Amino acid sequence: MNRRWHPSLVIGLVGTAIFLALALTSLLWTPYPIDQIDLARKFAGPSPEHWLGTDFFGRDMLSLVMAGTLTSFVVAAIAVAIGMVIGVPLGLIAAAWGGPVEWLVLRVNDFLFAFPAIITAILITALFGPGATNAMIAIGIFNIPVFARVARGGALSLKSLDYIGAARLAGMGNWEISLRHLLPNVASLLIVQATIQLALGILAEAGLSYVGLGTQPPATSLGLMLKDAQSIFLLHPWLTYVPGLSIVLIVISLNLAGDGLRDMLDPRLKREGLANAAA
């Protein structure tokens, strides 16, 4: 089967890969240490020494963007992991058992959906104080019902198929059927949803940091950079453009990658559909 690479998938993956590479590089090396304050150099525009200029503390913007991208990716990725690890089993349990179990899972879902990430974050911050970890947890909790719904929806449409009946006849219980037959077949749906939630997570992290509930200095994130630059936006708009555009580009890349993945993994949009039409 020749799976064609969708153009939007290529663009999305390349964009994501560039930002991810920048972020990972910051672990080992940044042009300047991000906590090096040098007030003599503050508000320098782009130059050969500082490609993206410096901020109001004289910190190198490129180094900040690299480190900030890493924070954003880590927070969003861990939030997606939290959502998947808890949400997917919940969704599969709901689909496989049905009845009162399903009712309970759906009501828990509705309850979680009723709290936007920002409210959860405020709650957690009020209890434990602000920080990147708490942002992860807040966004992760927001992700749980999303993954539970996708897993349940996908599993429900599979459940009526004959091979699930055959597995039941082979004496498999709900657990085994979920792990062996349902999970592998909803995996493609979950991967697509994960890319979309990753993009949303980066936006949510930026939002939380912007209102001061996320990453705290001296660490940095794209949202925190925006917040710092906002008060001097009229004087030095460049300082907001850099993190703002980075967020936009990352989110667009991830969304393109997600769309492309869905088109590639969805059999209805592929050549198989044509083969069936020709039958």
Added chain:
Amino acid sequence: MPLLELDDLSVVFDGPPVLAGVSFALEKGERFGVIGESGSGKTMMALAIAGLLPEGARRGGAIAFDGQRLPEGERELARLRGRRIAMVFQEPLTALNPLMRVGAQIAEAIALSKTNASVEALLGEVGLDPVHARRYPHELSGGQRQRIMIAMALAGEPDLLIADEPTSALDLITQRTIIDLIAAVCDRRGMALIFVSHDLRAVAALCTRVLVLRQGAVMETGPATDVFAAPRAEYTRQLIAAARPTIGAVFALAGAPPLLEVRNLSRHFRQPGAAWFAPGQPMAAVNGVSFSVAASESVAIVGPSGCGKTTLARIIAGLDRATGGEMILDAGAHRPVHPYPRIKSGEIQWRGSGRTFPTGTYHGSNLPRALRRDISLVFQDPYGSFDPRLEVGRAVGEPLRLERGLAPADRLRRVSEAVQAVGLSPTLLGRYPHEFSGGQRQRLAIARALVTRPRLVILDEPVSALDVSLRGDVLALLNRLRADYGLAYVVISHDLDMVRAVSDRVLVMEKGKIVEEGRPAEIFAHPQHRLTRELLAARLPDVA
């Protein structure tokens, strides 16, 4: 001048053409049949004539309608489709708008084609009462929906009706009435017909000229009587042989012990009522059914769609639970017998003394785990019954988990035995389901049913999803396996000819009840119940 002329028509997607070099001419009022199995390109041909080819398809050759080339522009094509060419599709449920009353949909077709037909007249012409105009598609049966589709097709008073497998989603009795309806409508209106089907007998009943397609190429074309009486192409001969009903050997099973006893079994489904305090009348899918199956006996359950036969099969197999009655597996308790009795000269030889079978009373899904290996089910659809992400070897071996403590080597041996028994090579076991054809998949499904060495195999429409040319092979395989392994079958079907080929005893079912029972020969010769007579009358005449 012919009404429709195809000259060297071809349809190409990326890769090899799905249709190549098709030429024929159709006169006004002529009924033309296109015969082909899945993948033959017959649907693409129908779509090409109607100008409805899917995106990405390229058409070659020329199509002329009434002396004019088929227009290129969508507007002109749409006008042609509304007034001169009409189409009826296979699945009327997806072809109708579920949110519109069917009368409104017919009225829309009339308005678009700007004729002065009336909804009542059209409904009358297709044999429906005018009250049906106020119904929604889901409130109608499959046959009624197909009548609505035909009424919509007639709204534009077309010169040509293209019917693409219009009856293959319907049961036998309904199929016959729709075929008779199409014939009557064509005669009355002098309308030309292109009837696309895999069913030779349906084509033979309707058409005067036929074209046989295989993998996009024309095998043979000519007057229907000539083609069916003296087919020139080898492929046509195979199709005709496959369409001819075979009569299976009936085993004389004197003294075979009863294997399964079904006692007064019922399955009621709750139906939504008007309100929570006024619950609906429960619907009985299976209503007080009793019968028994002897060891190595093949019992067929026949009935129209919706008669409860599939529900019954699922309950016996242990997938669903009965709401009343019970089943007893192996009532002749604790007999030491060998798992594989041999049938020789009509007598069962119980060889040696193998394991002792437990006996059990159950109601469906509470079938004890120890007994599950004794009953297996072959599903109707060979495409849906395998997990697309599991190698077939593992799928076929899945039921072996019912046998505790089986060493991996034994497991492998059992799987390859089962696969060899259905005539496939064990070297194929590492492949994935999509690499197999429909017929091979159905063989694999049978292998999966055999792998636990069951005594009772339930076959739910085992060949209805297969191409005609494969059906004979699978039926012969089923008969051979029964002879080799002394299996008992419960065959669920709506197809009397298939039933005659594989069963010793026939139960006719209607609305959840068994209305007639007997040997196939008796039932065919002297049907007693009204439904049995209808089923027999609905059979289309044999070809040639």
